[in-house]
Amino acid sequence: GKTPKQLRDKAMLELLYATGMRVTELITLKITDVNINVEKITCHDRKKDRVLEFGQEAHKALTEYLEEGRPQLISKNIKSDVLFPNCAGGEMSRQGFWKLLKKYGEKAGINKDITPHTLRHSFAAHLVENGANLKVIQKMLGHSDISTTHMYMETGSSRVKNIYDKTQNIV
Structure with a gap:
């Protein structure tokens, strides 16, 4: 879809699969962690940071999201530096992402637990x-x-x- 939320969701899923990062690392990414031009993202975990590369599909989804989706999602919270905000412009929770993933799994006809x-x-x-x-x-x-x-x-x-x-x- 083309709604801000759908663009965000697609970018999140593409990036998660393209990099193998943990969900906590994904939802805590900041806008400054992305270098879209060289297709790299700095991922933070409890112990250390690592730089991950992502490919064309994630790049395309992320670019479209950053240009068309994110500005609308953060309109109420313009100072937000969160890469993937929730619909209120704040940080998404792990549970929120799990629900999102489950919904898209069901929509795709995946019967197994994802x-x-x-x-x-x-x-x-x-x-x-x-x-x-x-x-x-x-x-x-x-x-x-x-x-x-x-x-x-x-x-x-x-x-x-x-x-x-x-x-x-x-x-």
């Missing part, structure tokens, strides 16, 4: 499936311990094993 972490997990799993280095994924996700990231490798391995098993029946 959470913000589902998008984070999909981001990492797709990187593994496409051959990304585990250390790089660890850095992108902000994991301090590689063993946390290693579970995504197992997801990729089971997929590879399933593909291999299917090909054995063909031969």
